[in-house]
Amino acid sequence: GENVEQHPSTLSVQEGDSAVIKCTYSDSASNYFPWYKQELGKGPQLIIDIRSNVGEKKDQRIAVTLNKTAKHFSLHITETQPEDSAVYFCAASPRADGLTFGKGTHLIIQP
Amino acid sequence: GAGVSQSPRYKVAKRGQDVALRCDPISGHVSLFWYQQALGQGPEFLTYFQNEAQLDKSGLPSDRFFAERPEGSVSTLKIQRTQQEDSAVYLCASSWQSRAVQETQYFGPGTRLLVL
Numbered sequence: 647g648e649n650v651e652q653h654p655s656t657l658s659v660q661e662g663d664s665a666v667i668k669c670t671y672s673d674s675a676s677n678y679f680p681w682y683k684q685e686l687g688k689g690p691q692l693i694i695d696i697r698s699n700v701g702e703k704k705d706q707r708i709a710v711t712l713n714k715t716a717k718h719f720s721l722h723i724t725e726t727q728p729e730d731s732a733v734y735f736c737a738a739s740p741r742a743d744g745l746t747f748g749k750g751t752h753l754i755i756q757p
Numbered sequence: 758g759a760g761v762s763q764s765p766r767y768k769v770a771k772r773g774q775d776v777a778l779r780c781d782p783i784s785g786h787v788s789l790f791w792y793q794q795a796l797g798q799g800p801e802f803l804t805y806f807q808n809e810a811q812l813d814k815s816g817l818p819s820d821r822f823f824a825e826r827p828e829g830s831v832s833t834l835k836i837q838r839t840q841q842e843d844s845a846v847y848l849c850a851s852s853w854q855s856r857a858v859q860e861t862q863y864f865g866p867g868t869r870l871l872v873l
Contacts, residue, residue: 650799652799678859680861680862687866688866688867689761689848689850689867690800690848690864691864692861692863735799735800737799742788742854742860743805743812743813743859744790744803744813745800745802745862746802747799747800748799749797749799
């Protein structure tokens with residue numbers, strides 16, 4: 647089955663700086679890669695996703711890049727703000743079925 | 758409601774008790790998923806329904822776990838003879854998803870289960 651590795655587990659950045667979270671996956675058949683943000687006591691919320699026919703996708707301060715050859719994808723958050731503090735999860739899926747998640751990155755925005 | 762709802766939000770059970778967790782998906786969503794999230798970990802897939810059909814239950818950890826969606830809407834995850842290792846947050850998600858295309862999964866707030 648699919649295996650997703652996520653790094654780093656904790657990331658602390660100064661407010662206004664950029665944050666980058668990286669994930670690798672094992673199943674070359676995976677074709678859908680969402681990123682979720684989870685705040686304490688809440689369920690995961692989708693922030694951006696990318697499909698395998700696209701190399702990059704951007705939505706305001708958030709962007710995701712995908713390298714299918716290397717089987718890795720990354721989340722980029724620019725101009726970080728205090729409300730960006732949360733746990734971020736990457737996920738991958740080779741089919742229309744359940745997602746395989748990484749272990750999460752705790753993003754801390756320092757004022 | 759506008760989103761996925763789950764009840765109860767918190768459940769404390771004594772070891773050996775049976776529990777039932779409910780999920781109300783977004784109206785009209787075809788697919789429904791259950792995940793288990795241990796403390797400090799990412800969600801792990803348990804099972805998947807398309808309408809009332811349970812298409813994948815490969816993630817259920819044991820035969821003590823059972824899920825149903827009899828009318829293709831509300832779903833219940835039942836855990837029999839609960840054990841301490843069942844303590845986790847149980848997340849439900851729904852999507853418009855067809856069998857061919859992966860669509861966005863919208864998650865509920867989860868049910869936090871503590872087994873004493």
